[in-house]
Amino acid sequence: MSKAAAGWQTKQLGDIAQVKGGKRVPKGYKLETEPTNHPYLTVSSFTDDGTIDTSELRYISPEVFAQIDRYTISSEDLFVSIAGTIGKAGSVPPELDGANLTENACKLVFNPGICRDFVYYFTKSTDFALQAATNTRVAAQPKLALERLKTIALAVPHRAEQKRIVGILDEAFDGIATAKANAEKNLQNARALFESHLQSVFTRRGEGWVEKPLVSLCPVFVDSAHRTPNYQTEGIPALRPRDVVNGRLALTEVARVSEEEYEIQSRRHRPAPGDVVYSRELSYGWAAALPESPRVCLSQGMCLFRPSVDLDSAFLLYVLNGPIGREQATRVAVGAAHPHINLGDIQAYRIPFPSFREQKQITQRLDALRAETQRLESIYRQKLAALEALKKSLLDQAFNGVL
Numbered sequence: 001m002s003k004a005a006a007g008w009q010t011k012q013l014g015d016i017a018q019v020k021g022g023k024r025v026p027k028g029y030k031l032e033t034e035p036t037n038h039p040y041l042t043v044s045s046f047t048d049d050g051t052i053d054t055s056e057l058r059y060i061s062p063e064v065f066a067q068i069d070r071y072t073i074s075s076e077d078l079f080v081s082i083a084g085t086i087g088k089a090g091s092v093p094p095e096l097d098g099a100n101l102t103e104n105a106c107k108l109v110f111n112p113g114i115c116r117d118f119v120y121y122f123t124k125s126t127d128f129a130l131q132a133a134t135n136t137r138v139a140a141q142p143k144l145a146l147e148r149l150k151t152i153a154l155a156v157p158h159r160a161e162q163k164r165i166v167g168i169l170d171e172a173f174d175g176i177a178t179a180k181a182n183a184e185k186n187l188q189n190a191r192a193l194f195e196s197h198l199q200s201v202f203t204r205r206g207e208g209w210v211e212k213p214l215v216s217l218c219p220v221f222v223d224s225a226h227r228t229p230n231y232q233t234e235g236i237p238a239l240r241p242r243d244v245v246n247g248r249l250a251l252t253e254v255a256r257v258s259e260e261e262y263e264i265q266s267r268r269h270r271p272a273p274g275d276v277v278y279s280r281e282l283s284y285g286w287a288a289a290l291p292e293s294p295r296v297c298l299s300q301g302m303c304l305f306r307p308s309v310d311l312d313s314a315f316l317l318y319v320l321n322g323p324i325g326r327e328q329a330t331r332v333a334v335g336a337a338h339p340h341i342n343l344g345d346i347q348a349y350r351i352p353f354p355s356f357r358e359q360k361q362i363t364q365r366l367d368a369l370r371a372e373t374q375r376l377e378s379i380y381r382q383k384l385a386a387l388e389a390l391k392k393s394l395l396d397q398a399f400n401g402v403l
Contacts, residue, residue, distance in 0.1 A: 008157045008401055014150030017108040017119070021082075021146055022101030023071035031058035038065040039099040041073070043081045043088065046105070049177075050090030050120055060100060072098050077107040078116050080123065082144040087132045089123035091116060106146055118162035121169050122154050125395040155399060165398050172394055176387050183387070187380040194373040198322045201362055202352050209354045215347035217316075218276075220306035222269040223343045224298035229265055231255040236262045238299040241279035244286040247321035249277075255299065265297040274313055275306050278320070281340040285329030287320040289313050303343055315359040318366055319351055 013019060022041075025031060031040055036059040045053045060068075073079055075097040081088040083104035092099060101107060110116055122128050135148035156162070215221050229238055235256040237243075243254050257265065271277070273292045279285065281301030290296060298304060307313045319325050332345035354362070397403040 006401070007161075008155040010153055011156045012150060013108065013119075013152050013154070016114045016156065017078075017110045019106055019108055019146050019150050021071070021106045022073075022103045023068045024103040025060060025064060026067050029060070029064050031060065033058065035059055036061060038062065039096055040102070041079070041092065041096070041099050041105070042102045043083070043085055043104050046079065046081060046085075046088045046090060048088075052090070052092050052096060054096075065100065068100060071101055073101045073107045074098070074109070076116060077109050078120055078123075079105050079107055080149065081105045082146070082149060084141050086136050086142050086144050087123060087129060089120055091120065106149065113159050114156070115159060115162040115166060117166045117170075118156075119154075121166065121395060122399060124391075125399050126392060127154070127396075127399060128152065155401065157401070165403055168403055169394060169398060173391065176391055180384060180387050183380045183383045187377055187384075190373050190376040190380065194369055195323070197369055198318065198366065201366065202319065202322065202324050205352060206354060206358065208358075209352055211350045212353050213347065214305070214349040214351050217308050217311045217351060217353065218305035219308055220269060220275070220304070221347060222304050224300055224302040224304070225265050225268065226300065227264075228300050229255075229257045229261045229297075232258060235259070237294055237296045238262075238265065239277055239296055239302055240299045241282045241284060241286075241301045244277060244279045244283075244288045244302075247286055247288055247317060249288045249291070251294070257297065262295075262297045265299070269304060271296055271298065271304060272306075275304050276313060276316065276320075278303050278305070278346065280343070280346060281338070284333055284339060284341050285320075285326055287317055287325070289317060301340070303346060310356050311353070312356060312359040312363055314363045314367070316351070318363065320349075324352065325349065 025040070031042075035057075038060045040058045040060045041052060042058060045057065047053050073092055073096075075092050075094050078089055078091055079101065081104060108116075108119065110119070131152045132144060132149075135152065136142050136144045137148075157165075231238065233256065235258050237251055237254040238257045238261070239249070240255060243250050271290055273290050275290045276287050277290060277298065278287045279301065280303055307316050328349050329341060333339050333341050394403065
């Protein structure tokens with residue numbers, strides 16, 4: 001716990017508020033989606049900014065309310081999640097004053113002299129998070145017992161100082177929220193710019209462009225072995241659909257196989273650098289080129305093709321991972337529980353095909369634009385991280401009495 005500043009007193013939550021639990025719906029009853037006069041608040045409706053998401057509210061009947069009418073929350077109280085997700089806190093809007101509260105949360109009913117929002121901001125601090133984690137017990141799911149929550153300590157100044165600090169944090173956090181929204185919008189715009197240019201490249205085709213079936217452009221086109229190999233912690237990477245992420249190979253947590261399993265999986269074709277692998281199950285419709293190393297094999301749910309000498313593999317990847325390829329993948333995918341694409345449908349994909357020289361020129365332009373997009377994305381992510389760090393710094397200062 002932070003050291004109390006001069007004039008501040010160290011208190012436990014149980015000293016400054018009544019900590020009261022919520023109540024589950026009685027056995028034999030269910031929550032209702034049709035509105036009644038009795039909203040029932042669950043942890044899933046608690047938002048990160050300390051309020052309630054009302055888009056999917058649940059309700060209880062008057063009959064159920066009569067059995068649990070003591071377990072409601074006032075808009076003057078603070079809710080805190082205590083099971084599953086721990087420590088998510090906030091207040092309910094006036095229109096939800098008197099709503100029932102889930103058993104996975106509790107309410108803090110504050111004593112005179114305590115500002116609710118001062119304690120709310122404390123729940124956002126590193127100090128609170130550390131104390132909550134220390135007091136949480138994990139069995140089937142994480143649980144912060146009410147008696148343990150009551151023991152969480154904080155330094156409390158007089159009410160006027162609490163309100164002054166809340167005012168500073170309100171203004172600062174509003175500014176940070178605006179800056180974050182702008183950075184997130186800029187991040188989305190950078191991605192949208194690249195996607196828009198990618199779309200225009202393949203829709204505004206120049207003279208001499210033709211369309212050809214993918215299989216006609218690939219002298220090698222094979223499916224993976226229709227078996228799940230025996231995986232192990234060491235050995236040769238075995239690519240699964242999940243390992244082709246947005247057109248790039250993700251090899252950090254890849255499954256691995258022995259030399260014997262590699263030989264079995266590679267009977268149809270031994271994957272080589274430059275070959276294109278394609279996911280056709282689950283997270284289907286993504287392509288990536290194999291690097292010089294490491295040596296890999298295909299697990300179930302993948303296929304592989306080798307572009308012909310007059311098809312630039314980087315150009316093909318832009319087609320397959322861009323709007324044209326993704327639209328075709330979505331259109332031919334089948335199966336709701338286990339979505340997949342049949343090999344014949346992949347072979348029939350229509351690929352726009354200009355001259356090899358124009359393919360290389362397009363690839364160079366797209367590579368340059370993608371590099372610039374990634375540079376901008378990195379800048380905006382850094383801004384978002386800096387804004388989060390600023391919030392933590394302000395909270396630490398606030399509860400150390402130096403704000």
